[in-house]
Amino acid sequence: MKSCVGSTWCRYGVQDSVAMAIAVELRYRGLRAPHKIKMAVSGCARECAEAMGKDVGVIATEKGWNLYVCGNGGQRPRHAVLFAEDLDDAELIRCIDRFLMFYIRTADRLERTASWFEKLEGGIDFLRAVVIHDSLGIGDELEADMQRHVESYECEWKATVDDPERLKRFVSFVNAPDQPDPDIVMVQERGQVRPARADEKHELVTVGPHPNEEIAVAVEVRTR
Amino acid sequence: MTMIDDRSTGVDHADGEPWVEVCRVDDLVAGRGVCALVDGRQVAIFLLHDGSLHALDNRDPFSDANVLSRGLTGTAGDTPTVASPVYKQRFDLRTGTCIDDSSVRVPVHPVRAVDGIVSVRAG
Numbered sequence: 001m002k003s004c005v006g007s008t009w010c011r012y013g014v015q016d017s018v019a020m021a022i023a024v025e026l027r028y029r030g031l032r033a034p035h036k037i038k039m040a041v042s043g044c045a046r047e048c049a050e051a052m053g054k055d056v057g058v059i060a061t062e063k064g065w066n067l068y069v070c071g072n073g074g075q076r077p078r079h080a081v082l083f084a085e086d087l088d089d090a091e092l093i094r095c096i097d098r099f100l101m102f103y104i105r106t107a108d109r110l111e112r113t114a115s116w117f118e119k120l121e122g123g124i125d126f127l128r129a130v131v132i133h134d135s136l137g138i139g140d141e142l143e144a145d146m147q148r149h150v151e152s153y154e155c156e157w158k159a160t161v162d163d164p165e166r167l168k169r170f171v172s173f174v175n176a177p178d179q180p181d182p183d184i185v186m187v188q189e190r191g192q193v194r195p196a197r198a199d200e201k202h203e204l205v206t207v208g209p210h211p212n213e214e215i216a217v218a219v220e221v222r223t224r
Numbered sequence: 225m226t227m228i229d230d231r232s233t234g235v236d237h238a239d240g241e242p243w244v245e246v247c248r249v250d251d252l253v254a255g256r257g258v259c260a261l262v263d264g265r266q267v268a269i270f271l272l273h274d275g276s277l278h279a280l281d282n283r284d285p286f287s288d289a290n291v292l293s294r295g296l297t298g299t300a301g302d303t304p305t306v307a308s309p310v311y312k313q314r315f316d317l318r319t320g321t322c323i324d325d326s327s328v329r330v331p332v333h334p335v336r337a338v339d340g341i342v343s344v345r346a347g
């Protein structure tokens with residue numbers, strides 16, 4: 001999720017893009033999908049958040065929000081398509097709920113929204129019919145699916161750190177859980193640690209555990 | 225490959241290498257790997273959803289890191305594979321041969337489960 005600074009800090013802003021970006025991020029975080037999903041919210045038509053290059057792009061208008069879908073950056077850039085105009089907050093979320101769930105249900109594995117959309121028979125009109133006019137009669141189902149996701153969300157990192165059973169999977173050796181991998185050797189670069197290259201390793205000696213014992217034995221001293 | 229609780233596949237100290245008990249079957253999660261330290265050698269052990277066990281060296285020859293036990297398991301056709309988490313090359317879990325570069329092979333080791341205990345023989 002990317003946002004511009006919006007009406008809070010920008011004189012051109014016509015909506016609070018930061019608040020909307022946070023709300024959308026919190027709603028869809030952790031969602032399981034065929035591929036990654038990128039989103040952005042811009043606070044006015046100047047589009048500083050580049051929402052039209054995202055799977056889901058939201059651009060503020062005087063009256064509400066314009067929703068763009070199926071954009072992409074990277075190697076094959078594609079501008080997102082204008083899906084609906086001047087939505088209020090609730091309408092916007094409902095459209096995104098249905099759109100994302102319809103994509104998740106019908107796309108191939110590892111298929112981004114842009115390539116999914118290119119293959120979609122009937123294109124944007126069909127997509128609008130399904131999402132806005134519920135032409136397939138699955139609107140409630142799609143929304144219920146998304147609601148289930150929202151309610152069952154947990155931070156998997158935190159849940160793992162809090163669960164001794166799950167933490168067991170993070171030991172280096174199943175039969176020697178207290179022993180770190182002796183082969184992990186770290187060096188400093190730009191004030192950060194990174195694994196030493198093979199040609200660096202023989203110049204290094206182990207000096208003891210890294211302050212973050214979860215990571216590894218870190219090495220910071222060169223012998224010559 | 226060894227099926228769980230298949231006692232017929234291993235004889236203690238066959239080929240001069242002893243079976244080394246490394247963990248319980250219950251310590252394994254189907255579809256994932258663990259790493260065991262066997263005489264200083266790092267062995268990646270996988271339990272697949274069909275109940276089969278596989279063991280190969282933990283070292284990924286492409287990245288020179290001990291990470292194969294952390295790889296994603298999957299299939300290439302009918303071949304069970306693990307993909308290195310670093311540069312994503314896949315290895316045949318039964319032979320250790322790299323699917324994406326057949327000139328590269330990772331050593332594989334006999335592995336078995338008897339009475340719920342997983343053992344490997346890694347020379």
Ligand code: SF4
Nearest residue numbers: 004010013043044048
């Ligand atoms: S998109 Fe509009 S509101 Fe957001 S920073 Fe740019 S000019 Fe300001």
